[in-house]
Amino acid sequence: MQIVILKNAAEVAAYGADIFTQQLARNPGSVLGLATGSTPVALYQELIRRNQAGTVSFSKAKTFNLDEYLGLNGEHPQSYRYFMNEQLFNHIDINKENTHVPPGDAKNPIEACKEYEARISAAGGIDVQLLGIGRNGHIGFNEPSSGLTSRTRVKTLTKATIDDNARFFAADEYQPHLSITMGIGTILDARKVVLLATGENKADAVHAMIEGPLTAACPASALQMHRHAVIVLDEGAASKLKDIEFYKHIEAENQKLQEYLASL
């Protein structure tokens, strides 16, 4: 795992935006894995700004989102399809037909999960997958106890996740308890994974993900098995890491190595 510790959420967003900008510069037809939640919003705003300034283009890109609430269609304001349109797709030069979010209104959700996997494969797999982390260590909607090699499937949400996400729903509004989510195995298949976490309320989950054992009790710990996982944290999210000075030292050495390689 590459662990990058930055001062604040704005720096985390800019760092994440740089990764996507560089990926699209290298390959304009990249397949991007995207995420919802409040954490990636600042990154999306930065990508919109860069797209409108002409420094990055999504015109040939394809996207696959991690997850969706089961029971909400894309017009529902709390659906993740709606979120992605509002927060990113409506403001950039992407062809909406190239954007994919699991269908929350699928008649047969089990078949829809298989189709989603098939679409990812047909696109050639995901080049860069963006992730947030839940306070209980979930990635996508892979809640604790999720199989570490799981594929896209229907998952039941924990009470903790339902409570955490209740802030997005009105008091009398129906809040789904089920989701369709890429599996942990699906996520691990991405060629690169970038997880962003900001704020002290993520510090326990971040500690478990990086310094705890590989365990289904903390689904994000599966990233310990990934060949190219970049964990981008602000000081708050990093505050419970035991070896924080070592991680900062490694990153400084890594920077020097990159500068040397660029000078060759």
Ligand SMILES: N[C@@H]1[C@@H](O)[C@H](O)[C@@H](COP(=O)(O)O)O[C@@H]1O
């Ligand atoms: N399914 C999403 C996750 O993909 C996201 O990482 C998590 C954290 O969200 P936030 O960034 O708002 O803390 O929330 C939801 O449960």
